[in-house]
Amino acid sequence: MSQSVVNKGKADLPPQRSGPPGERNGLKGHPWLTLLTVAVGVMMVALDGTVVAIANPVIQTDLGASPADIQWVTSGYLLALAVFLITAGKIGDRFGHKATFLVGATGFAATSAAIGFAGSIQTVIAFRVLQGLFGALLQPAALGLLRGAFPAEKLNMAIGIWAGVIGASTAAGPIVGGLLVEHVSWQSVFFINVPVGAAALLLGLWILRDVRAENAAKSFDIPGIVLLSAAMFALVWGIIKAPSWGWGDTRTLLFLGGALLAMVLFALWQARAKEPLIPLSLFRSVPLSAGTLLMILMAFAFFGAIFFVTFYLQNVHGMTPVQAGVHLLPMTGMMIIGAPAAGAAIGKVGPRIPIVAGMLLTTLAMYGMSTLDTHSGAGVMSLWFVLMGLGISPVMVGATEVIVGNAPMELSGVAGGLQQSAMQVGGSLGTAVLGAVMASKVSSALPGNWAKAGLPPVEGAQGAQLKQAAQLGIAPPAPQGTPEQAVHAMAEAVHSSFVSGMSMAFGVAAVIAFAAALLGLLTKRGSNDAGPAVHI
Known part of the structure; x- marks a missing residue:
């Protein structure tokens, strides 16, 4: 896309719909x-x-x-x-x-x-x-x-x-x-x-x-599509496999390195392509770039941390999937209510204040959830779930509007894909990274909690299986005839270790959420009705 097209103003942009506008x-x-x-x-x-x-x-x-x-x-x-x-x-x-x-x-x-x-x-x-x-x-x-x-x-x-x-x-x-x-x-x-x-x-x-x-471009940037697809595949595949391969494993590094190389080649090609898949000038818009990074960080913190909540509810508190879903309703219910309210607020004051306030609320909720223990009641869980839902709502709405609203109309589909890709990558990365943080903490805490409960050490293959189960909050099955007191002690040791790992994961998520709040200061709404020009 030429520089003149990128800087087109409202009067020069094409109508949004085929046919006469407003008809x-x-x-x-x-x-x-x-x-x-x-x-x-x-x-x-x-x-x-x-x-x-x-x-x-x-x-x-x-x-x-x-x-x-x-x-x-x-x-x-x-x-x-x-x-x-x-x-x-x-x-x-x-x-x-x-x-x-x-x-x-x-x-x-x-x-x-x-x-x-x-x-x-x-x-x-x-x-x-x-x-x-x-x-x-x-x-x-x-x-x-x-x-x-x-x-x-x-x-x-x-x-x-x-x-x-x-x-x-x-x-x-x-x-x-x-x-x-x-x-x-x-x-x-x-x-x-x-x-x-x-x-x-x-x-x-x-x-x-x-x-x-x-x-809109009449042809497809085939080399750009191939390079971007290769980069996204290598990145997401590397993230998915990293927990099982190990982050320092050669295979993980090859996929992540390959993703970086493919992305560099993609950027170089976009700079010379006649009709690029994603014109690089799009990212000269500071609000759009900030909104994309904000979406990645939000998804990293939210989806990465929330991944553990279902295991906490089902395996530590012994709930069925349906019961766990009901206990999550305070959070998702606030998202249902908060998203339209956030849309109205953003329409009046712009996206910056609601996004920053939302990420600060999310930071508080993440910190609160890091204080949960094995015996936390529904009341305190619901409080943090409500704050989480209220905090995430303006960010989801605001970041989406910032990305889509600051792109030209002829790139609205690409901008929508960019927003969804940012969320997918952020969520996948958050789940993998916070999962690794949690697994490390659980593995280090379990031996101490196990010994503190007066239980005999478990080593070798059984010890490895115990650690893997503890990372999901699953207490090991006790041999027949095991005293009830020992069964309870094993469950308590595993659940305590799981919660310590979950607390650390939520603590890291809180830091990421606060960084996203600071990034929200760079956002602002798109500038015109017919498809905002990119702000250089």
Whole structure:
């Protein structure tokens, strides 16, 4: 993209919608109905993220999958999603966000049905990868459609409601998944996407109006797509495998080094490509760059730390998946309420103050959660969960608006893909890094807690298995005839070690959240309605 195009002002930019601006045929293109339609579509993806986690143990048993196989049910999906997001955004910019959204919704529902009918774990994994590709089409297209349907002063509210739907779907996942797995089958967890996808398709055909920019690139930057995909694959794969390989392992370093090399080559190519996938001039916008880094840090702290909460609730407090989902409702409920409220606040005062305040609240919540122990009650947990939900809401909405709103209209899909990629990379990195921090702390604390409980030392292979179980808060099965007092002592030693590791992970997450709060000072809203110019 030339410098003159990057600096275009409001009057020179193309209309957001095909056809005369402001003209609608019936309900087609109606902003709030557009929001309803895209919300139904992204609800599938958000629901799927937490529902499948509940179903994995049953899938493993039913299909006789190995631990490595069942890991691929999640990892294959995440890899496909992370690798394809920015390219999917480019597809929306080129062919229209409506068509991209409809293909994504239809494909996601179809692959979900195929997984439900699968008879082997290999088939499940293959269709999960395809599901990730179609999910990648949905997310940036949804943001592009919102960007095209709403004027700048109402975009924040729309993104807030959209984020609230994602929060509600995420909150419902463990509860819906637990009920379906317990009372129907694991297949029903995937079949539930079929009617939702059909509704998104029908609503999309009826309501959505195509959104594309007249000066969007007419060709694809194939070398750029290959280099960026290679970089994202190597990065996410290296992060996923690092906990099992070890962060200093040659394989981990090769993948992470390869990701860095591919990203450098990608940047060099973008500087010379005629129609680059991501014009580097985009990142001369300080707010957009800050918003992208902010999204990475937020996802690192939030998703990385929250990963341990489900193990804390289920393995330390002995809750069922459904009970754990109910206990998380104060957090997810606040996200549902807080996201639209944050959108309204950002519309009035801009994103900077809500983002900084939100990350400071998140920092406080992270610190509070680092003080939880094995006997913490529901009241104190709910307090920190509420603060977490209220803190994350303005950041999710504000950072999304900053990234998408500070990109030109012809790059709105790429900007949406960039926002989602930042979240995926941050979440994956946070889970892996904080997982390593926690594993190290648990391994060092367990021998002392075990000895303090008056238990005989466990060494060799049994000792290694004990440490691995303790990293998930799982007390070892006691041999038959073991006194109840000894069983209780073993559980207490394991749970205390797990909580000490979780506390350290939340402490690190609190530091990252505070750094994100400082970064939030650099954010500001996009500058115009028709697709903000990049601020040089």
